[in-house]
Amino acid sequence: MLLSSTSAHKGRPQRHTIVQPSELRPVEAIANLPELTSRNIADFIGNIDGTEESDEAALRFLATYGLVPNERECPECLNGKMSLVKDNALPLHFVWRCSSCKTSNIITKKMIRENTFFQEQKLSVQKIVHIAADWVESPGRNNERTASLHGVTTSTIVNLNKLFRQLTEQWFERQIEKNSNFLLGGPGKIVEIDESHMYKAKYNRGHMLRRKSIWIFGMTERHTNKVAMFRVKQRDAATLLPIIRAHVKPGSMIVSDERKDFKENMLIKLELLIRYALFCRLQLCGEIVDEGD
Known part of the structure; x- marks a missing residue:
């Protein structure tokens, strides 16, 4: 499960991707999901209730189809990939942080929605995608x-x-x-x-x-x-x-x-x-x- 392996606490493995690279799909694959409609889109991206389970589903869906980055490079130390860390105070309950910077007492983090369409939007990603599907249909x-x-x-x-x-x-x-x-x-x-x-x-x-x-x-x-x-x-x-x-x-x-x-x-x-x-x-x-x- 995603939540069980992403927290970068001591002794726990770090997670550098949201989904496994083998799970990534081109964005055009969304058009080949005829069963995806505004009526059942919650089955794919989670409900709009803000629970961890729903946000995990949304995070995996967005990363799978490239709507949010599946991984991040640290912009400060350029020493490798950032880690996905749980943070319940943030939308989608996760944030990208650099463990290499942390060892130097530098806090480097990036929001999941940063540099994506969703960055400037105040609504949850689930609600935005629900509205988008409704607009199409x-x-x-x-x-x-x-x-x-x-x-x-x-x-x-x-x-x-x-x-x-x-x-x-x-x-x-x-x-x-x-x-x-x-x-x-x-x-x-x-x-x-x-x-x-x-x-x-x-x-x-x-x-x-x-x-x-x-x-x-x-x-x-x-x-x-x-x-x-x-x-x-x-x-x-x-x-x-x-x-x-x-x-x-x-x-x-x-x-x-x-x-x-x-x-x-x-x-x-x-x-x-x-x-x-x-x-x-x-x-x-x-x-x-x-x-x-």
Whole structure:
């Protein structure tokens, strides 16, 4: 168990990592957890009750997917790795400390959340991740309702949602730049296409009616996880055909379907992609740029 082997008391082994290196996973692996939803995310990251058990689960989850560093080098003595030490007075109940500095009567420590997205946030990491998952799954819910569900102020939700949007948009923009020649399909392969209206208010009610309509044109390669999404201003042939020609290989069979199950499958893949994009950017928090609303 993590808690039993990290305290750096005399006679106890020091722990230099949160999880074993063999347990580390790339952040994109989060998108491959289809069972992970806002309803059961506590099973992965712990409850928001602040108990040691919940904080241990959160710490392991964040370290496993690179959302907090799994290990730290001492910035003072440059003599090796810092040790993970229990401290119940701190969030997540742990802190990084350098045992080499301690022998010289120098106290060197780093907070678990230091230099991560969570550093400047006052909420617990569990609550932030709960709100992030909710943002991915329920984009049409108004801020007041979301704030009530999570027991925080509306301004907190507004600020977090703004950050989530910035992070996700930055990821998509970089991916488009990196993968301008990204191709789907090929001879004998099926590429499904559809358009989805994002942030649409249900029953013509809610604040979303005052926002611009956002149409997403999606293409997915059947029987694979390959998917491409494009924000489009129009849904006419003059807009969509050039995108298809640029990103679908010759010889592909293109299917456009209005069936409910097809649309649900496309939206599920879009949700996974947004989740992936958001967590990728949470990992690279140092590159956040305030680009406005």
